[in-house]
Amino acid sequence: MAVSLLAALIAIGLLHLQPHLAHWRGDGGFRRWVTQIGDTSGTGRVLLALLVPVALCLLALWLIGLLPMADLFRLAFALVVLLYAFGPHAYEADLEAILRAPDGASQQAAVQSLTDDGEPIAWNAIAVGEAVAYAALRRRFGVLLWFFILGPAGALLYRLAQTLARGPFDLDPEAKSTSRAIAHFMDWLPAQLLVFTLALVGHWDAVVHAWKEWHRQAIPGSWLRDGPGFLGAAARADIQVDIEAGDGYAEERSDVLAELKRLRSAFVRALLAWLSVVALIVIAGWMS
Template sequence: MAIRLLVALIVLGLLHVMPQLARWRGDGLFRRWVAQLADTSGSGRVLLALLVPAVLCALLSWLLGHLLLGDLLQLLFSLAVLLYCFGPREFEADLEAILKAPDGASREAAAQNLSEEGETIAWNAAALGVAIAYAALRRRFGVLLWFFLLGPVGALLYRLAQTLGRDDSLRLDSGSRTAARYAANAMDWPAAQLLTFTLAVVGHWEAVIGAWKRWHSQAAATSWYSAGPGFLGAAAQADVLIDIEAGDGYAEEHSDPLVELVRLRGALLRALLAWLSVVALIVLGAWVN
């Protein structure tokens, strides 16, 4: 776990200094592999598409560990895999592009880069807040959670599952498309739950938890894989729309998309620090014992 924490810190630092690194990720090899599986369909095609790269990743990591300077090679391999799994653009860089846009039309155009499924993001505080929350989940927090749990294999599985389940440019039959979406939703679920709770801690607890409870009370038992983590979007929207009464009797303004972007960006940064702090405490606890 200590090595994974170190790798995560290095990668996050590299992306902060050189956000263009996230754009170098190519998925042409994975696309060709998916196309080679055209003779199969449904869940079998999805399992082969995801498990074969994961097994190869695990095998390569194991082989590197048995070479001279194996620990260093494994660290560099984990760093390369994690760097590959972040993206397709650096999350903070996309937020910065919105803030630096010269006019409203440019800001709205820049905001569309937050979408990974092709939907149009309306230029208002609530819609922008939801888009930021999902972009943070799939470009940062989901990757980190699975990396901390399963190492580079977990991060790669998460990234490929999201690509397979949410990229409509991949040619999949209807059964494979459904199974791929289920896999992507299932891998999103635990990270989205933790991110929602963290946002409640660092943001407006009652609004976020209230939206989370309402969504779950209305959701079907299979929603954890069939519907995806809609509670995260509901929680982010509730966090945006709440009016907090200030000490002077006036309410905070939550209708300006740029103001909300800056506030939610700060909340997500605090959430990231909270996650890294928890992992650091786990590492320290292991050392003490």
């Protein structure tokens, strides 16, 4: 766990200082692999596409364990995998691009980088805030959770599952359905934890109430088909509280950039909270 925490801290620091590192994290190799297994279909194609790279990752970790100074090489390997898994775009850099855009048209164009499935994002505080929440989940928190639970293989599996489910792949209906189910399954746990972290650093009552209402009204198991909608509901509720707390002028109360800055700060605090919990676990392990 200590090596994983160190790798996570280094990766996050590098992306903060050098956001251009995101440029090499393309999906070209994975796309070619999925194309090469085009003679398969359905669930088998999805499992083959995901499990072979993960198996190679586990094999690499096993071979690294045989080397002298294995911990150092394990740290380097984990860092490389984590930097890749944090893709395909630099999350913080995308937020900065929106904030620094010179005009409304540029801002609306920049905000589209937050979506991975090509769905357009409307230029209003609630829609942008919801997109920020899902981008935070899939480019930071989901990767980190599976990295801390399963190591580099977990982070890689999460990233590839999201890419396969939302990328422009030529998949048959069964394969598309299976890939989305796997991606949503891997989203569920980090999304649940992110909701409660957002409640802690934001508006607790509104976020928890929205989370409960979503689960009360949702069809059982619908999240596996449609995704963790409770995260979007929680983000919308958190933003709505801020809008309703304005001074009565809609233009000011629904300032998209102001909400974007507030949410960016909230998710930074959420990230620090997650890392602090992992650090406490590491310290407890050393003291036991």
